[in-house]
Amino acid sequence: MNDPTLIGPCADYEYDLVELQDGALAPERTQVVRRHLDACPRCRAWAREFATLDARLAAELPRLVLPADFEHRLQARLTALTRRASTDEQRAAADGEYERMVEWIRRGTRRHVLLDTVVWVAATVCALVAARELLGIAVQLLPAPQHGPARWVALGGLGAAVAVAALAWAARRGGHTLRVQP
Amino acid sequence: MDAGIDQHLAAGRHARAFDLVVPAYKDRVFRLACSILKERAAAEDATQETFVRVWKALPGFDGRAALGTWIYAIARNTCLMELRRRRPTVSFDDPDSAEAQHAAASIATGPAADPERDNLMRLLDTLPRNQQEAVRLFYLEDRSYEAVAEQLGMPLGTVKNLLHRARKRLMELARTDEVKAA
Numbered sequence: 451m452n453d454p455t456l457i458g459p460c461a462d463y464e465y466d467l468v469e470l471q472d473g474a475l476a477p478e479r480t481q482v483v484r485r486h487l488d489a490c491p492r493c494r495a496w497a498r499e500f501a502t503l504d505a506r507l508a509a510e511l512p513r514l515v516l517p518a519d520f521e522h523r524l525q526a527r528l529t530a531l532t533r534r535a536s537t538d539e540q541r542a543a544a545d546g547e548y549e550r551m552v553e554w555i556r557r558g559t560r561r562h563v564l565l566d567t568v569v570w571v572a573a574t575v576c577a578l579v580a581a582r583e584l585l586g587i588a589v590q591l592l593p594a595p596q597h598g599p600a601r602w603v604a605l606g607g608l609g610a611a612v613a614v615a616a617l618a619w620a621a622r623r624g625g626h627t628l629r630v631q632p
Numbered sequence: 633m634d635a636g637i638d639q640h641l642a643a644g645r646h647a648r649a650f651d652l653v654v655p656a657y658k659d660r661v662f663r664l665a666c667s668i669l670k671e672r673a674a675a676e677d678a679t680q681e682t683f684v685r686v687w688k689a690l691p692g693f694d695g696r697a698a699l700g701t702w703i704y705a706i707a708r709n710t711c712l713m714e715l716r717r718r719r720p721t722v723s724f725d726d727p728d729s730a731e732a733q734h735a736a737a738s739i740a741t742g743p744a745a746d747p748e749r750d751n752l753m754r755l756l757d758t759l760p761r762n763q764q765e766a767v768r769l770f771y772l773e774d775r776s777y778e779a780v781a782e783q784l785g786m787p788l789g790t791v792k793n794l795l796h797r798a799r800k801r802l803m804e805l806a807r808t809d810e811v812k813a814a
Contacts, residue, residue: 468796472775503803510752511771514672516662516679521654524683531684 459496460486467497471504563620570616578609634699641699646690653690654683657700660773661707664783667768668711678714682707704783755805763798770795 459467466483469475475483487494582605637656640649661682665675685706693702756764766780770791773779781791 465792465796468799469792472777474775474777499803500799503799503806506752507756507767507799507802508771508775511768512666512672513772514662514666514675516658516676520658520676520679524654524680527680527684528687 459493460490463490463493464496467493467500471497471501563623566620566623567617570620571613574609574612574616577612578605637699638695641690641693641695650687650690653686653699653703657703658683660700660779660783661703663772664704664707664769665711667765667772668708669714670764670768674714675711678707678710682710685710700782701785705785707783708785751809752802752806755802755809758805759798759801763794763801766791766794767798767802 458464463483463486466475466479467487470480470483487497634656637649637652640646640652658679662675662679665678665682666672669675669678682703686703689706693699697705756767759767762784765784769780769783770777773783777788777791777795780786780795781788784791786794
């Protein structure tokens with residue numbers, strides 16, 4: 451038989467002794483281990499020592515329980531989170547609406563600038579045609595270099611200059627309108 | 633209980649499911665947090681945080697893992713993040729580390745200032761972290777291997793082995809302590 455002065459159980463029974471103490475050993479194996487314990491002082495001593503440690507751990511480890519208001523506080527936290535999420539959603543929706551409005555204004559402004567340009571070019575052309583008609587008599591008195599194609603080049607240049615000026619003015623006006631701060 | 637939760641989840645009634653999840657799991661999540669964090673206040677905060685995360689993630693729960701396994705995984709991650717936040721560079725497995733000293737001090741602040749009890753808790757704090765967690769949880773869960781395995785996300789055999797090694801080492805340490813005291 452085993453020497454009781456040695457520390458530690460028989461290797462074959464060590465895990466079984468632990469499971470026996472934990473109440474997790476199968477019933478058929480329990481009988482075998484109990485028979486061995488009756489016959490082996492070394493395993494008996496070790497099992498006793500293990501049982502003492504087991505009892506101390508069970509008694510001395512702090513048994514903490516959640517406070518009674520745990521669920522109430524959790525619910526309050528979740529409600530606050532939900533409210534914050536809802537506020538964030540509302541803010542996001544308002545921001546989206548604002549962005550859409552700004553974009554709509556930008557598009558409207560671009561359209562307006564385009565129309566302005568067309569109107570100004572048309573007005574310039576009409577003015578040039580009217581000027582040509584009104585100045586028809588005076589044309590006869592103009593010096594020689596302004597007769598023939600040169601006259602039309604001069605009038606075309608004048609018209610282009612007016613159109614460019616109109617475009618520049620309209621673009622400047624449009625750019626100023628576009629400067630919308632979010 | 634889980635069947636009712638599963639029914640609500642399957643029907644997309646996440647709020648109703650969550651109302652059942654909290655009472656069903658709060659105590660076990662708290663005990664798991666206690667075994668990892670070893671402080672009541674920190675464990676309580678981690679439990680709250682765990683359920684806030686569960687609440688946020690529940691609509692995305694796909695049922696591939698059991699609900700309990702999923703919740704305990706969230707709880708473990710929450711606790712580990714808390715540990716990392718506290719002392720990011722200190723190893724818990726080092727018994728001489730400042731964290732181990734801190735843990736030993738915090739666990740000793742129980743209701744009774746019993747030197748014997750403090751001594752056992754001090755010895756427990758010298759074990760590697762995974763063994764400490766297994767031992768604490770095992771006794772908090774009324775000696776259930778299965779509960780410890782589920783909550784720590786480990787196979788049953790690993791849990792038995794951890795518990796066995798931890799308690800065997802505690803017996804050796806206690807013996808050494810007694811010899812020193814004598």
